[in-house]
Amino acid sequence: MFKKIALSGLMLSLLSLPLWAQQTATPDSPAQTTTRMGRNGSMRDHQMGTPETRARKMTDRMTQHLGLDQATSQKLYDATLARAQKVDAIQASSDDNRAKAQALKANADDFKAKLQSILTPDQFAKLQSMKGKMRHGRGGRPDDTKSESGEK
Numbered sequence: 001m002f003k004k005i006a007l008s009g010l011m012l013s014l015l016s017l018p019l020w021a022q023q024t025a026t027p028d029s030p031a032q033t034t035t036r037m038g039r040n041g042s043m044r045d046h047q048m049g050t051p052e053t054r055a056r057k058m059t060d061r062m063t064q065h066l067g068l069d070q071a072t073s074q075k076l077y078d079a080t081l082a083r084a085q086k087v088d089a090i091q092a093s094s095d096d097n098r099a100k101a102q103a104l105k106a107n108a109d110d111f112k113a114k115l116q117s118i119l120t121p122d123q124f125a126k127l128q129s130m131k132g133k134m135r136h137g138r139g140g141r142p143d144d145t146k147s148e149s150g151e152k
Contacts, residue, residue: 056077065127066123075118083111083114087104090107
């Protein structure tokens with residue numbers, strides 16, 4: 001008798017798992033969340049900020065790490081804000097994942113070209129070096145773009 005009840009409870013709980021996975025949007029829920037893998041292997045939801053806050057944070061980090069002046073920092077913020085807004089528009093589109101990936105890659109390439117026109121060659125080289133260190137776990141995160149060298 002106990003085995004039948006335990007087996008029934010187990011089956012019921014396994015069948016209800018898909019219901020737990022479904023989430024509905026509520027008016028007070030954050031606009032965007034992503035699930036990120038933490039250092040200890042745990043998954044957690046991470047709320048993404050608005051394009052303005054993401055652009056400001058990235059600009060502040062790059063200004064600090066690269067020692068940028070106010071005029072260059074403002075140009076960088078404008079380019080970063082445009083990139084963040086395009087990323088949000090691409091993610092919100094109804095395109096398939098392959099089309100989104102291609103659009104995100106084109107946006108990243110465009111952003112990299114803008115960075116090269118805004119930063120000096122030395123600053124851009126330092127940024128690329130910092131990104132390489134980040135991929136190997138030895139530095140801060142100065143930027144969200146990918147390098148062409150294919151380092152991991």
